[in-house]
Amino acid sequence: MENICEKQYVIGLDMGGTNSVFGIVDQRGQIIAQTTISTKAYPVVHDYVKAGVEALQPLLDMIGGFENVRGMGIGAPNGNFYHGTIEYAANLAWGGVVPIAELFSHALNGIPVRVTNDANAAAMGEMAYGAAKGMKNWIMITLGTGVGSGIVCDGKIVYGSDGFAGELGHVVAVRDGRQCGCGRKGCLETYCSATGVTRTAREFLEKSDAPSPLRDLDPEKITSYDVFLAAEKGDQIALDIFNFTGEVLGRACADFACFNSPEAFVFFGGLTKAGHYIMDPIKKAYDENVLYNYKGKAQIVVSALKGSEAAVLGASALGWE
Amino acid sequence: MENICEKQYVIGLDMGGTNSVFGIVDQRGQIIAQTTISTKAYPVVHDYVKAGVEALQPLLDMIGGFENVRGMGIGAPNGNFYHGTIEYAANLAWGGVVPIAELFSHALNGIPVRVTNDANAAAMGEMAYGAAKGMKNWIMITLGTGVGSGIVCDGKIVYGSDGFAGELGHVVAVRDGRQCGCGRKGCLETYCSATGVTRTAREFLEKSDAPSPLRDLDPEKITSYDVFLAAEKGDQIALDIFNFTGEVLGRACADFACFNSPEAFVFFGGLTKAGHYIMDPIKKAYDENVLYNYKGKAQIVVSALKGSEAAVLGASALGWE
Numbered sequence: 001m002e003n004i005c006e007k008q009y010v011i012g013l014d015m016g017g018t019n020s021v022f023g024i025v026d027q028r029g030q031i032i033a034q035t036t037i038s039t040k041a042y043p044v045v046h047d048y049v050k051a052g053v054e055a056l057q058p059l060l061d062m063i064g065g066f067e068n069v070r071g072m073g074i075g076a077p078n079g080n081f082y083h084g085t086i087e088y089a090a091n092l093a094w095g096g097v098v099p100i101a102e103l104f105s106h107a108l109n110g111i112p113v114r115v116t117n118d119a120n121a122a123a124m125g126e127m128a129y130g131a132a133k134g135m136k137n138w139i140m141i142t143l144g145t146g147v148g149s150g151i152v153c154d155g156k157i158v159y160g161s162d163g164f165a166g167e168l169g170h171v172v173a174v175r176d177g178r179q180c181g182c183g184r185k186g187c188l189e190t191y192c193s194a195t196g197v198t199r200t201a202r203e204f205l206e207k208s209d210a211p212s213p214l215r216d217l218d219p220e221k222i223t224s225y226d227v228f229l230a231a232e233k234g235d236q237i238a239l240d241i242f243n244f245t246g247e248v249l250g251r252a253c254a255d256f257a258c259f260n261s262p263e264a265f266v267f268f269g270g271l272t273k274a275g276h277y278i279m280d281p282i283k284k285a286y287d288e289n290v291l292y293n294y295k296g297k298a299q300i301v302v303s304a305l306k307g308s309e310a311a312v313l314g315a316s317a318l319g320w321e
Numbered sequence: 322m323e324n325i326c327e328k329q330y331v332i333g334l335d336m337g338g339t340n341s342v343f344g345i346v347d348q349r350g351q352i353i354a355q356t357t358i359s360t361k362a363y364p365v366v367h368d369y370v371k372a373g374v375e376a377l378q379p380l381l382d383m384i385g386g387f388e389n390v391r392g393m394g395i396g397a398p399n400g401n402f403y404h405g406t407i408e409y410a411a412n413l414a415w416g417g418v419v420p421i422a423e424l425f426s427h428a429l430n431g432i433p434v435r436v437t438n439d440a441n442a443a444a445m446g447e448m449a450y451g452a453a454k455g456m457k458n459w460i461m462i463t464l465g466t467g468v469g470s471g472i473v474c475d476g477k478i479v480y481g482s483d484g485f486a487g488e489l490g491h492v493v494a495v496r497d498g499r500q501c502g503c504g505r506k507g508c509l510e511t512y513c514s515a516t517g518v519t520r521t522a523r524e525f526l527e528k529s530d531a532p533s534p535l536r537d538l539d540p541e542k543i544t545s546y547d548v549f550l551a552a553e554k555g556d557q558i559a560l561d562i563f564n565f566t567g568e569v570l571g572r573a574c575a576d577f578a579c580f581n582s583p584e585a586f587v588f589f590g591g592l593t594k595a596g597h598y599i600m601d602p603i604k605k606a607y608d609e610n611v612l613y614n615y616k617g618k619a620q621i622v623v624s625a626l627k628g629s630e631a632a633v634l635g636a637s638a639l640g641w642e
Contacts, residue, residue, distance in 0.1 A: 137482040151580060153479045153486075160474070160582025161458040162618060167579040170612045172572075175496065182612055251493075258488040259472060259580050261481025291491045291503055297483060 011072040012316025017091035023312035029129040045094040071112040073318025075121025082163035114318040123150025125314025131304035143269035147189040191248040212237040228274040246281025254289035268303040332393040333637025338412035344633035350450040366415040392433040394639025396442025403484035435639040444471025446635025452625035464590035468510040512569040533558040549595040567602025575610035589624040
């Protein structure tokens with residue numbers, strides 16, 4: 001029998017506004033065990049950390065305890081790599097600046113703990129185990145409730161002067177465009193996030209009289225999956241929604257290429273499940289808009305990690321550093 | 322008397338389409354001697370290299386010969402750091418891919434030679450000797466015939482997958498805007514380069530009947546210095562030109578902040594000589610448009626290097642690597 005106690009492991013924590021998933025990951029990038037706690041249930045961060053460590057205990061026992069854990073990586077909203085903190089995260093109950101790395105390290109026998117934001121964690125995972133293996137210069141775009149990004153230059157995540165670099169979801173895609181939650185207008189996120197797609201669906205349904213299966217749905221709740229199902233039936237409005245969304249995204253990526261001349265853009269998140277309906281328009285707009293210097297140099301691909309595992313794997317990748 | 326032969330030196334070459342300036346630079350960043358040859362006069366690159374080395378010879382004799390030179394750095398249009406080449410430079414006579422580093426190294430007793438593009442060279446100079454001393458994450462914007470950029474992340478120039486990263490002059494500032502020389506529309510360069518300012522001047526003079534000293538000039542040849550002189554006289558059209566140009570530039574920089582959350586934007590080139598007339602609108606537009614995360618974090622400053630020295634110093638900084 002294999003003696004798993006001789007191995008080295010890391011803990012990966014994918015912290016969401018609702019749930020937190022802890023995973024124990026081995027050196028080959030296998031999640032060998034995982035557990036989930038509610039993030040929301042703990043309005044005091046110390047209680048959250050305590051609950052997390054309690055949930056982790058049986059997993060740690062399984063691998064022979066702390067001494068086999070090299071470190072812990074946390075992917076969290078507004079996670080700051082430099083300071084090991086979560087700073088003013090809108091969708092977490094703990095206000096202000098939370099020294100989350102220190103808290104977990106203290107509760108876990110002093111193991112090193114690193115923090116980054118969710119999109120950077122996704123990029124680390126993709127680089128260690130996914131579509132960006134071996135790549136040195138590339139860009140991760142996460143398409144979720146918001147649009148996030150992880151930028152990699154020379155093999156390293158770009159953290160910038162303050163740890164908050166890489167917010168490509170807030171590059172202005174349409175000058176004086178849609179109102180964004182950040183207070184500005186026309187951010188990429190207002191077009192290509194889940195809510196962005198819902199807004200586009202609503203707008204496109206309003207400005208046309210064409211029949212569409214999307215008309216049977218509550219226009220405030222149309223998801224990119226609904227649009228995908230309609231597209232599968234050949235619905236023109238659904239196709240138009242993906243074409244428009246992909247065009248905005250592809251044009252934006254063409255501009256992003258001017259920063260780090262990437263080998264690839266790797267897309268992650270719900271919208272990518274629409275497959276070629278969204279990826280083809282992204283590629284088309286990218287090719288049409290990118291500077292000649294960069295033409296044909298970047299792959300436009302979807303994450304190679306399973307959605308449920310990517311975030312934990314990504315966070316865990318930080319634990320090896 | 323100081324024995325300068327004991328010192329270490331580098332050669333910096335600022336290669337322009339018209340002239341090439343060679344400088345011998347010491348470890349304190351002093352250009353101790355320099356010489357110029359015509360770039361245009363040598364349609365064959367081997368002749369150019371030969372002429373350059375001949376021009377350098379008396380300077381090298383002065384410092385005791387090759388053995389006191391650590392290396393050479395070249396800032397050239399379309400210079401490629403990875404390959405030591407100049408690739409398809411539109412304003413040089415030598416077509417295709419020119420192995421310029423190899424040619425100079427061969428002609429200079431095998432000293433190491435590094436190449437980068439002009440904007441990256443400017444950024445290296447600024448970081449070694451100018452306004453960006455000690456900075457790790459910042460962006461250089463060069464405002465000349467075109468708009469160039471050097472992006473610094475974690476203390477290093479971003480070269481990207483192919484050595485051609487950092488072309489922020491070709492990020493689209495105005496969707497479907499002015500025709501750019503690159504074949505696309507609305508690039509930042511079409512608004513904020515020397516010719517961009519001339520175009521703006523012409524447009525603003527055409528759409529108004531207000532008197533302006535700029536009306537006495539050939540509208541095809543108005544320079545940012547002419548606009549500056551008019552602004553000094555209180556001319557409203559001149560002020561409008563700078564306000565417009567600065568707004569486009571400040572808004573673009575606000576987007577660039579999302580990439581590497583810079584400590585500073587350092588501006589270099591003719592347009593910066595307009596002082597507060599251009600810098601104030603840049604700062605205003607930046608503050609109004611930057612994401613709240615980054616507000617108040619980046620300095621917006623002008624290069625601290627003398628124009629005539631900056632390019633040679635910048636190129637020379639590569640020679641120390």
